[in-house]
Amino acid sequence: MKRSIVLIVIVLVLAGAAVYQNKGKHNEALAASGDMLPKPGYTAPTLELPNLTDQVTAIGGKREKLLMVNFWASWCWPCEMEAPDMQALSEKYGDKLELYGINATSLDKERQAREFVTEQKLKFPILMDRDGKATDLYKVNTFPTTLLIDSNGIVRERIGGVISKSKWEAIIDKWIDVQEEQHTGT
Template sequence: MKRSLILLAIVLILAGAAVYQNNGKHDDALAASSDVRPKPGYTAPTLTLPDLKDQNVAIGGKQDKLTLVNFWASWCYPCEMEAPDLQALAKEYKGKLQILGINATSLDKERQAREFVDQQKLTFPILMDRKGNAQELYKVNSFPLSVLVDGNGIVRERVQGVIDKSKWQEMIDKWLDAAIEEKASGNAASKAS
């Protein structure tokens, strides 16, 4: 009996969450909890990690641009395959897209991670997840893993593994266009009132 009540409560909570999430308001997206991995429509977890110069960089939350958060390790061959495309995207979308590379430093050697950055000639910010906090919050269980987060801090895409640069461009363009439309409709609404 007790078990049935608990299951009923869980079903009602999930149904309520689904209705709440699908009401079309970006600011009201559900926050990712410890048992749910950040996925499209959910708020990206927020935290701060040091970059290669030990300067703290904020991840998640409202940002002034679309953000691509990429989790990688120096020993990960698919990460090595993906790195040139990420660097090309950083140059192509400069000013419109922020790429943050998060090294799984808790599972990697920091010296090797720095060598990887130098070898790949990566110019976008590289953050060091020395304690594994970011991996835990973003539920990273294999590499590479990338999360595309809009300016409102909402996860729009979650990509496990490597995808073609053209597929990235398609996703990035889609969410950049959505941000322009949202801004335009917000400006039109403010003018009308």
């Protein structure tokens, strides 16, 4: 009995020491598990989806710019409200931000999605989630849902619903500044 208690105490002391040693390492990204949302601080899932001309585009992983991934559907009126702001953000930050719209095609009609893109005059790349795997992988259950992913492939922001263009600008500016500081080492 005494041996069991001593072993339990040793295990608890070692576990406490491990927690203490790793307490300050908040910059290291945690890998997203299947049960968790891809959320700030976690690695964004990587995937490949076809665009409107069926060319495959890779999402996630390391890249040179910030990545904004916007999940939407043509029947979603908040998505319609947000579309002009997404286009404006793409135009404003095109040299420092990649923006991809992912249509939840498995929950939408592709013809209507294509009409939406034309009506909204969207110029940024639109990807088609025909089998719903991207929506499932990113655990999207609200439209629109937008993620901002840094150049290391780490989710920095996850927004469900619509926020103003000025709020997006503040968020994007913040993460552009963070990335520039990381690259210059200041």
